[in-house]
Amino acid sequence: MAIGHSPLESICQVEHVRDNSKAFFLQPHEMKLPFSRGNFAGNPNHGWVSSETERLNPRRPGDLKEAYNTSSLRSDIKWPTVEFRDIQAAFFQRCKELSLRVLKVMAHSLGLEPQIFLHAHRNIGSDDNATTLRSLYYPPVNSELMKEGQLRCGEHSDYGSITLVFQGPEGGLQVLSRSDDFISAPSIPGTVLVNIGDLMQRWTSDLLISSVHRVLLPPAGDSRSRQSLVFFVHPDDEALITCCDGSNKYPAVTGGAYLQERFNDSYGRK
Numbered sequence: 001m002a003i004g005h006s007p008l009e010s011i012c013q014v015e016h017v018r019d020n021s022k023a024f025f026l027q028p029h030e031m032k033l034p035f036s037r038g039n040f041a042g043n044p045n046h047g048w049v050s051s052e053t054e055r056l057n058p059r060r061p062g063d064l065k066e067a068y069n070t071s072s073l074r075s076d077i078k079w080p081t082v083e084f085r086d087i088q089a090a091f092f093q094r095c096k097e098l099s100l101r102v103l104k105v106m107a108h109s110l111g112l113e114p115q116i117f118l119h120a121h122r123n124i125g126s127d128d129n130a131t132t133l134r135s136l137y138y139p140p141v142n143s144e145l146m147k148e149g150q151l152r153c154g155e156h157s158d159y160g161s162i163t164l165v166f167q168g169p170e171g172g173l174q175v176l177s178r179s180d181d182f183i184s185a186p187s188i189p190g191t192v193l194v195n196i197g198d199l200m201q202r203w204t205s206d207l208l209i210s211s212v213h214r215v216l217l218p219p220a221g222d223s224r225s226r227q228s229l230v231f232f233v234h235p236d237d238e239a240l241i242t243c244c245d246g247s248n249k250y251p252a253v254t255g256g257a258y259l260q261e262r263f264n265d266s267y268g269r270k
């Protein structure tokens with residue numbers, strides 16, 4: 001994990017996306033249903049995910065969080081409002097630009113051909129690439145309704161190449177250290193946290209390691225909600241990912257096939 005700073009203008013944009021998303025999440029369930037993930041032809045990951053639908057740690061009950069996935073920017077996608085679409089789409093583009101810069105710097109720092117990662121991320125923002133902006137909303141927790149072992153977000157590592165995390169001021173994200181303890185990743189205003197994903201770990205033959213992380217329940221009596229914005233960067237569906245040191249430590253896999261396998265775990269196998 002690494003932390004980078006963003007200028008004031010970007011901080012305001014992050015807050016704007018967060019506030020606008022919260023207004024969507026606070027609506028009654030039936031108002032959100034038409035925008036559910038799975039309702040959009042051509043992009044199975046786009047749309048709203050209700051609480052307890054996914055389990056990022058498949059051994060735990062469903063995560064106590066809602067999400068809005070912006071996976072497609074196609075013009076025929078139906079959005080809750082035009083304003084919601086414009087705000088999500090503009091932030092998606094900013095995150096895309098930042099991610100491509102980070103991927104280029106990473107290749108450079110590893111002594112690799114500078115375009116190696118960029119070549120596999122040419123289609124971000126189209127239906128041939130699964131990169132997704134997720135606006136996450138963790139509702140206040142009612143301890144009487146909780147299931148045993150349930151968390152806001154179960155232990156997992158991210159699936160793709162890199163992830164940009166914009167945590168809200170509430171904090172709450174914890175990261176597993178190399179000595180096997182979970183440590184808090186504080187929320188620092190104006191910073192972006194960059195996670196290495198599992199596919200990047202394979203790609204670099206374990207030179208870069210994906211980090212396990214989670215979000216616990218709030219302490220008893222804390223009835224606050226929590227929000228974060230997370231940009232999951234994935235290689236193009238058709239991009240063939242082979243170990244960049246030529247070692248074949250992991251078999252070659254396409255970005256699309258790898259992601260499908262991981263989704264099967266978090267949403268239950270069909």
Ligand SMILES: O=C(O)CCC(=O)C(=O)O
Pocket residue numbers: 136153158165167173213214215227228230
């Ligand atoms: O909400 C957060 O801060 C992180 C969520 C997360 O790790 C994920 O959705 O993959």
Ligand SMILES: [Fe+2]
Pocket residue numbers: 156157158213
């Ligand atoms: Fe994550």
